Amino acid sequence: MTSASFDYAPLLAPNLPPAAAKWSGFPKYNFIGGHNDAEHVPVDELVAAATNVLRREGATLATYGLNSGPLGYRPLREFLVGKLKSHAGITCSPDEILITSGSLQGIDLVNGILLAPGDTVLIEQETYGGALTRLTRQGVKTVGIPLDGEGMRMDALAAALDDLKRRGVRAKYIYTIPTVQNPTGSIMGAARRAEMLKLAQAHDVPIFEDECYSDLVWRGERPPALYAMAGGNGVIHIGSFSKSIAPALRVGYIVAGWDLLSRMLAIKQDAGSGALEQMVLAEFCKSHFATHVPALTKALRVKLDVLMEALSEQFGTSAEFSEPDGGIFLWIKLPDQVDTVKLGQAALAAGVSLNPGPEWSTDKQYSRCRLRLCFANPSPDTIRSGVATLAEVCRKEFGVPTRIANVERAKAR
């Protein structure tokens, strides 16, 4: 194609995001994205699952939606009924589950049926960057609620709801990631969940509960989902297999009543989510989910320890963080003078990718010196070298961590 002279620029829709940059491979030290541990992709079991399910039901690929209809492959929904019951305390039927192309499509469908430009939603002040970007692009106002070690602060939520009420605004939903909060890694306790439900009900605002990391908790037990505690009333729940099995498999789900799912199906005009991925996952999960997830979590926990050790070693007291309760990321505060957006650019030039705090927060000032590092994908050695490189870049750009501090800290240990 040498003659690509047609000029599309005057034809482009208004308000498009900037053009994507060309992809040039992963950075050497990859601390971003929901990537997982390559050694823990259950390859043999996936091969067996693909073989079994294709031999048994491969011919059903000839019809859109297999023989299961638009909600998604029924055996996968049936597996989820059991998993959601035992893990999250949720009682639901396969007809209250819609399989989506990743939990991102879940977010898009919930937003698609509920949000219009000018609407208001309440979200955690530090939250998933992809959710934030979507809301901003849709012209939706976000009210960020500050967090503490247990997630969204209920005093702040109550105040924000009261404030909206005074101004005559009914928020469309409260978006929360209660179980392994992104990016802080906290788990909201049962008492606070009850309090949140009470507040939401008092203000007649639904809760949008995102549990895409909830399978990856260090201690097996977790509080029941908000959806479970509410008996599904006024709560929409989404989840994903991206984090527990493999992110390149684009399979997530929404749990909600038919009044909402029937609306979502009407705008889910994709002729169904990928069927082979659903079939293979269902077949795999029936036999292996219960053993796979604890093994994966154990490996992730080891990597988290490596990351925390490397940070202490390289950054000394310059890096502050709380140990997360699960997940694949660590939320870190650097000294106030560090601008993590600038740090991110300089680090990338040195082969280190990171998520600057402002991309993950509604409070750009508070998050300016904070960042998120994902630890699931790089090997322990890569984590160590990556953190060392990051410390070097940070020192060069912002004067911290100082070498002396580190040496002193190392001596003190």
Add this chain to the structure above:
Amino acid sequence: MTSASFDYAPLLAPNLPPAAAKWSGFPKYNFIGGHNDAEHVPVDELVAAATNVLRREGATLATYGLNSGPLGYRPLREFLVGKLKSHAGITCSPDEILITSGSLQGIDLVNGILLAPGDTVLIEQETYGGALTRLTRQGVKTVGIPLDGEGMRMDALAAALDDLKRRGVRAKYIYTIPTVQNPTGSIMGAARRAEMLKLAQAHDVPIFEDECYSDLVWRGERPPALYAMAGGNGVIHIGSFSKSIAPALRVGYIVAGWDLLSRMLAIKQDAGSGALEQMVLAEFCKSHFATHVPALTKALRVKLDVLMEALSEQFGTSAEFSEPDGGIFLWIKLPDQVDTVKLGQAALAAGVSLNPGPEWSTDKQYSRCRLRLCFANPSPDTIRSGVATLAEVCRKEFGVPTRIANVERAKAR
């Protein structure tokens, strides 16, 4: 969930489409949708492909986009480079191909970067219903160009472009399905393609070429794609594996320059299309695409013959149609008094699903007595019984076909 008493109605976004109906299984005589022939899903080869590719590269599922970046699994793009060259005459590189979740996502991405409410596009008067619905929902004006046996009529296109010019309107694109037109099944010849390109260039309007059925042609040869003839200049090309392999695999593609793909990637916020489906397809296609497609096409041709025979037998001269050049559907005219929307409702009650003409046309009056029947999924016997049932319903509702006409026709043969 007994207590689903939360009322979401006041929170719903404005202008949502009506809620979806509950799915209750496929109709007995399924003549709608792009479903394919269950006997021709290449199950053994898919099992082998899944096994090989997972054993070799399964660990790469741990990263979003595998090791291929956001354009999609590179070996699949490399296969497409060869296929597009040999089948459609297109010269392109793997970096000019974006893998999508079905060609529907391709349509959404093209529309997403080009269209805003109030825009105008030129489309074939009879066209793919899903494309039409999307345009209507996006608030885009559609100018339908009448068809003849070779597809879009160039005199009508020239007149429409001139008319828009007079009114100071620059259309955003000309949407065409030149190779196995949906629903008429025609193939546009090379000379008319050249004429269309000339008109499009003269009016500085790009062409959006949808070739999702182009692999299924009765005679192997087909004219080069518009994209090929234009050297990619001012043409966007999309295609799919849904029709040639299996529709439940949601894998399509867009061929376009980086100036456009970089814009599409910026709004393709799905963290990649399903990787397992891409991997398995690439592995399968390398060895089997060239033999699979002719075998499938041959089987489809047999079913078409069964359908045409059954229609002649049951409807006599009441059903008029031209033999399509390929594909999986037949476009049929019934006597003027037949309202195919009403016929469709009555037929469904008798277990027969069909696409009423008005869903597939911009001219609701012209298409009122027309309908589309898809023949790929039902078996020959099911096709025969389904058409007999449809004739009975039609006779009961509209008085045609008359029994006498059929008997007379049968005698005459």
